[in-house]
Amino acid sequence: MTKAFASAGDMEEKKTSFTKVGEGLYAFTAEGDPNTGVIIGDDSVMIVEAQATPRLARKVMEHVRSVTDKPISHLVLTHYHAVRVLGASAYGAREIIMSDVARSMVAERGQEDWDSEFDRFPRLFQGHEEIPGLTWPTTTFSDSMTVYLGNRRVDIMHLGRAHTAGDAVVWVPDQEVMFTGDIVEYHSACYCGDGHFGDWEDTLANIAMFEPKSIAPGRGDALVGEEMVAKAIAATADFVNSTYKPVAKVVARGGSLKEAWDACRAECDPKFSDYAIYEHCLPFNVARAYDEARGIDTPRVWTAQRDKDMWASLQG
Template sequence: MAKAFASAGDMEEKKVSFTEVGEGLYAFTAEGDPNTGVIIGDESVMIVEAQATPRLARKVIECVRSVTDKPISHLVMTHYHAVRVLGASAYGAPEIIMSDVARAMVAERGQEDWDSEFERFPRLFVGHEEIPGLTWPTTTFSDGMSVYLGKRRVDIMHLGRAHTAGDAVIWVPDQEVMFTGDIVEYHSACYCGDGHFGDWEDTLAAIASFEPRSIAPGRGNALVGEEKVAEAIANTADFVASTYKPAAKVVARGGTLKEAWDAVRAECDPKFSDYAIYEHCLPFNVARAYDEAQGIDTPRVWTAARDKEMWAALQE
């Protein structure tokens, strides 16, 4: 019998931190679990990432209420993944913003992703009975848009493909702080199962060109200060390259998915094996790298059945 996914046995609740990354800007982090951003304006609050369930979203709301009683008016999703979006109903009825590509991905593969992630991460979906259904945006954008929370301007942009095809970043210019979603991680493995390895480095360079003072990454601790920001961007680029290049070499010589798995482990284990969710991400990362190296530009849809088939092939 194939062993379970690494994340299936991870049932220990994580310690929450709520870190100020700029004036009126906060990162809700939880030891490698999905992060949420908080942007407090003159009149209202914008939340970046909803969390996986209303239960987890209420933990975010509790932290928000510790610093402000302003209403939550906007909810921005950096991409479509279930662990990011399915807690949306806990926030009331805010304006929900996604890129138009992210919305299309909800339509194309949102239910399959939900079913897949539900089996991969049972702890994150405790209380899933409260989820009313897929989360749909009320507003979408193509390249970018600006939202004004009173006088505070928030820029929401698509800078390129990386973690998914529809990734958004959120830039607060008055503090020079960026919320990057899973394009940037800190001491947490990048999940590349729906990613675009060939574009990721350029998208990271586009983020770096803003010269952020601080970044709230997708997972891992808040990055306060330019030194931490540069470290995390460089480390994320190294993780992505170290995953793709060994797999691409295996594909070039006609090797198997299992051979790509072994090659990527040999490159990545010494550098990243102690990162949060590393063992969980690795099989999906290798499968996507193997596909992309074969010229498959659009990531194949992950389903609960495909998860199991891929995992079984890697255990042989």
């Protein structure tokens, strides 16, 4: 039986949670949907990840206003994907921050990604009519930058390629808490369609070197406590490696994309089939792993048509 395309069949509203991960630090989560982080400073608030639409951003704001009435001054976008950035206008932040590589990816493939993700996630894009256009940063950085929210220091860093080439993480040193975007997931499939398999585990190791006491991941429950943090980092590395290695073996012997798909499923299904968005991500992940194993360093741009052609050939 042909599976519904990506998450087109998932129209059930998710239960949201708002979890304290440190003093003045919160993670908005929604059962495997994209997460958003909240950092409360002395006189203003920083949001990490905007959500897909202003409608969803307002849901985040309802939770924010339950704990603080301070204005939103900064919005950090860890990467360029539409489900993370297109709700930005709802926050009214005076600064929108991305890495310079993430900004270049908005310019190179932002519209194509929007069109692609619109079909992949119809539930997340309800109310899309309010989106004013592509989200552009007001501020970019190359390796790192520091923002002070009053006396609260926030470090925004690029620790390596992983989910995308331009991934940023946000570190709050006074609480030793990190907001990782989609570099780290918890009981949710990693989307690797724009990823860099060969770099991902090293980037996870760079995160682990900070010894975070808590992490707000890209998807899945907030990770409170060092034991849960370590478990999620290890599981993310296992997911990425379990996806790439069987595909790379197929490529090495000159096998086809469909053979790579079968090999990946054999390795990953027993371990990850109950993860959120697993079936959604798998064809995109295999296609990217197949390309990387053949030496294609820069992920090819996903378009709405390429999505559907690839889905039909693998999940059809």
